[in-house]
Amino acid sequence: xxxxxxxxxxxxxxxxxxxxxxDAGTRRRNRAEARFRSYGIxxxxxxxxxxxxxxxxxxxxxxxxxxxxxxIMDITLAADTLDPSGTGDVDAxxxxxTIGYGKLLKTALIADLESRGIPTEGxxxxxxxxLLSKEAxxxxxxxxxxxxxxxxxxxxxxxxxxxxxxxxxxxRVSMESAERDSNVTPAQLELADRMRAKGLMSxxxxxxxxxGPDASELRPEAAGLGIAILGSAYMMILxxxxxxxxxxxxxxxxxxxxxxxxxxxxxxxxxxxxxxVPSIVxxxxxxxxxxxxxGLPQSAPVVGALVxxxxxxxxxxxxxxxxxxxxxxxxxxxxxxxxxxxxxxVFHHVLPLAMPGxxxxxxxxxxxxxxxxxxLLLIGMVAFVRDFPSAPPEGFMDPAAALPVQVxxxxxxxxxxxxxxxxxxxxxxxxFLLTMNIVAIVLRRRFERRW
Amino acid sequence: MMKDNRIEExxxxxDMTETKISARNVQVYYGETHAIRDVDVxxxxxxxxxxxxxxxxxxxxxxxxxxxxxxxxxxxxVEGTILLDGEDIYDKRVDPVQLRARVGMVFQKPNPFPKSIxxxxxxxxxxxxxxxxxxxxxxxxxxSLRRAALWSEAKDRLDQPGTGLSGGQQQRLCxxxxxxxxxxVLLMDEPCSALDPIATAxxxxxxxxxxxxxxxxxxxxxxxxxxxxxxxxxxxxxxSLVEFGETGEIFTNPQDPRTESYITGRIG
Numbered sequence: 081x082x083x084x085x086x087x088x089x090x091x092x093x094x095x096x097x098x099x100x101x102x103d104a105g106t107r108r109r110n111r112a113e114a115r116f117r118s119y120g121i122x123x124x125x126x127x128x129x130x131x132x133x134x135x136x137x138x139x140x141x142x143x144x145x146x147x148x149x150x151x152i153m154d155i156t157l158a159a160d161t162l163d164p165s166g167t168g169d170v171d172a173x174x175x176x177x178t179i180g181y182g183k184l185l186k187t188a189l190i191a192d193l194e195s196r197g198i199p200t201e202g203x204x205x206x207x208x209x210x211l212l213s214k215e216a217x218x219x220x221x222x223x224x225x226x227x228x229x230x231x232x233x234x235x236x237x238x239x240x241x242x243x244x245x246x247x248x249x250x251x252r253v254s255m256e257s258a259e260r261d262s263n264v265t266p267a268q269l270e271l272a273d274r275m276r277a278k279g280l281m282s283x284x285x286x287x288x289x290x291x292g293p294d295a296s297e298l299r300p301e302a303a304g305l306g307i308a309i310l311g312s313a314y315m316m317i318l319x320x321x322x323x324x325x326x327x328x329x330x331x332x333x334x335x336x337x338x339x340x341x342x343x344x345x346x347x348x349x350x351x352x353x354x355x356x357v358p359s360i361v362x363x364x365x366x367x368x369x370x371x372x373x374x375g376l377p378q379s380a381p382v383v384g385a386l387v388x389x390x391x392x393x394x395x396x397x398x399x400x401x402x403x404x405x406x407x408x409x410x411x412x413x414x415x416x417x418x419x420x421x422x423x424x425x426v427f428h429h430v431l432p433l434a435m436p437g438x439x440x441x442x443x444x445x446x447x448x449x450x451x452x453x454x455x456l457l458l459i460g461m462v463a464f465v466r467d468f469p470s471a472p473p474e475g476f477m478d479p480a481a482a483l484p485v486q487v488x489x490x491x492x493x494x495x496x497x498x499x500x501x502x503x504x505x506x507x508x509x510x511x512f513l514l515t516m517n518i519v520a521i522v523l524r525r526r527f528e529r530r531w
Numbered sequence: 532m533m534k535d536n537r538i539e540e541x542x543x544x545x546d547m548t549e550t551k552i553s554a555r556n557v558q559v560y561y562g563e564t565h566a567i568r569d570v571d572v573x574x575x576x577x578x579x580x581x582x583x584x585x586x587x588x589x590x591x592x593x594x595x596x597x598x599x600x601x602x603x604x605x606x607x608x609v610e611g612t613i614l615l616d617g618e619d620i621y622d623k624r625v626d627p628v629q630l631r632a633r634v635g636m637v638f639q640k641p642n643p644f645p646k647s648i649x650x651x652x653x654x655x656x657x658x659x660x661x662x663x664x665x666x667x668x669x670x671x672x673x674x675s676l677r678r679a680a681l682w683s684e685a686k687d688r689l690d691q692p693g694t695g696l697s698g699g700q701q702q703r704l705c706x707x708x709x710x711x712x713x714x715x716v717l718l719m720d721e722p723c724s725a726l727d728p729i730a731t732a733x734x735x736x737x738x739x740x741x742x743x744x745x746x747x748x749x750x751x752x753x754x755x756x757x758x759x760x761x762x763x764x765x766x767x768x769x770x771s772l773v774e775f776g777e778t779g780e781i782f783t784n785p786q787d788p789r790t791e792s793y794i795t796g797r798i799g
Contacts, residue, residue: 340605410642414705416603418655418712419632428654429644 138506145504148286148301149246151212152279155188155220156234162224163231170228178217185209185216198274203267211268213240215295215302240301241281243497245272249283252496289504293466294481294489300497303490305505307465311381311480312450312512314469318385318476319392319449324442326389327396335404336426355394362391363455371459378460379479381469387459388449395448399441403434436524443520447513453484461485483509551576551716551746552597557611559592559601566592570772572765574716579738579747581761581778583754585793588767590750594718597748598634599627615716632659635714639721641701643693643708648685651693651704652676655712671711679707680737699730706737710745717741719749723756735760754794758782766790
């Protein structure tokens with residue numbers, strides 16, 4: 081605002097001053113530069129802080145999901161309850177429901193407590209059995225039906241403790257909160273403490289969280305990500321297989337072959353716009369096109385993959401075109417000059433040079449697709465799925481979940497144990513993304529090394 | 532006037548050679564711009580023809596017409612006839628890819644492929660199927676590199692990247708790549724403008740060598756270079772061919788006042 085007016089030779093900046101003295105203008109310039117640097121450092125500081133907060137909050141909330149409280153008990157699989165017909169026929173044994181197994185578990189647990197001399201101080205049988213997850217009878221039943229020879233033996237059975245007890249050991253549930261909680265009593269928590277001291281209960285790594293199916297509202301301790309991970313993996317495979325060739329072919333055509341006219345301009349503008357379309361719009365499109373019109377099954381990875389492909393294509397096309405454009409034209413002239421055809425020029429020279437950029441763009445697109453939730457909600461991936469999809473290719477048509485949708489699902493549930501699960505799922509999702517980015521970097525390095 | 536003592540020796544056996552490329556009434560348009568007008572030129576076999584003229588005069592554009600490199604520019608339009616051995620290269624039946632195998636090109640900036648030296652030279656023969664075996668391909672690569680005077684420097688590092696060579700070596704590699712496809716005409720678009728004087732001298736010597744087998748057309752900014760390497764010189768100005776004749780004649784006794792102004796340094 082108040083720049084000094086240089087009117088005469090005496091007031092000029094260069095008026096016979098020593099280089100050792102810094103003049104006012106230079107000092108102002110240096111101050112401005114220092115100011116700008118500090119803005120930059122502050123901006124980076126804010127970004128790093130946000131990242132650190134995000135990671136610590138996710139890790140502190142979610143790491144607990146990978147550890148779980150288990151009850152390890154000895155149980156005698158009485159033949160008269162589990163195989164009343166005595167024939168060993170699996171179909172006959174299926175008539176024994178989880179209620180029958182539940183009773184067996186209850187008596188076994190009480191017997192175990194007694195034999196190890198753990199006092200139960202007048203707790204009801206129901207209260208004692210309440211320490212076990214509601215999933216336990218089903219787990220035992222599946223185990224027996226899978227291997228009927230176990231009947232009659234005494235086995236060591238490891239099952240989940242109920243979510244509240246697990247929460248107690250992780251600090252989520254306290255004696256005070258248990259007073260007000262209809263699902264757990266302080267007496268149960270004290271018993272759990274005693275059981276842990278005697279080795280009847282332990283906390284360990286929970287593979288079931290990574291490989292098990294989802295579980296219902298009432299049994300958070302048994303909920304796993306297996307189907308969601310599988311569903312996401314299936315979708316990523318399909319998206320890669322569909323979007324990479326289509327995207328690269330479209331980009332090569334637009335960049336190297338298409339005439340420059342109004343149509344290609346229109347296509348170009350539309351691709352740029354598609355990249356900015358909210359993802360939920362793609363979900364509605366997928367619902368109308370793939371499910372309602374084409375009659376593909378709901379909740380199937382194939383439908384999710386088709387929708388995500390539509391969503392990823394613009395990203396891949398834009399990245400691919402940019403990297404094709406960055407290949408120097410002299411390479412094209414060189415190839416054409418020795419008599420290579422247009423296609424030979426592109427495939428022998430331009431494409432290999434553009435490969436690092438194409439791969440980076442593709443993996444960024446895939447990472448975007450991996451984290452996408454909204455369109456999947458609309459095509460039914462939000463459904464509660466307990467059965468694992470079969471192996472591909474049939475599995476692509478089976479109902480499955482997806483990682484981000486699983487996160488969304490779990491945050492909707494009432495039991496606070498699911499908060500931990502949701503954060504755990506986010507950690508898994510982030511691990512997936514990190515892996516994909518590392519793959520992208522490795523691939524880029526490998527391709528770039530070929531000069 | 533240029534006084535190069537080699538000019539006088541140049542007028543040899545000019546009558547024995549035959550016309551390789553004959554251009555008649557060539558017009559080139561870039562969109563609405565009329566870039567080249569009414570150019571008539573006969574390019575002789577086994578002769579070096581130089582195109583000289585100030586920047587933007589259309590000499591490179593005309594050169595690129597000779598192997599239809601201008602086809603890659605969508606707004607460029609070429610009219611008139613250009614005959615290679617009596618056949619119109621702009622005929623609808625002509626595949627420019629086939630034409631470019633017979634009319635090779637070396638560019639202003641050395642542009643080796645980001646591949647090994649061997650692969651750079653072998654690329655043309657490979658895509659045109661000139662070699663039936665690896666041994667034959669090795670022969671072609673060696674012959675081409677020898678012809679480009681690069682063999683002694685490159686023979687121990689054939690598997691190393693061509694982009695790792697020095698500028699002059701890269702340009703000679705590009706020449707080797709161009710001659711590997713056995714072209715009949717070699718177009719050179721200011722091949723020495725990115726090179727130092729020593730590399731320039733090597734390339735110029737090479738051009739003189741190449742004259743034994745090919746018809747060479749060279750675009751150059753340097754009048755000394757045109758005088759040193761060429762037998763025929765064409766002077767372009769503002770899109771027109773002003774004067775075309777024996778190099779010695781053009782430099783010692785130009786007919787057109789514009790030519791005289793240019794070679795004495797008054798325009799351009």
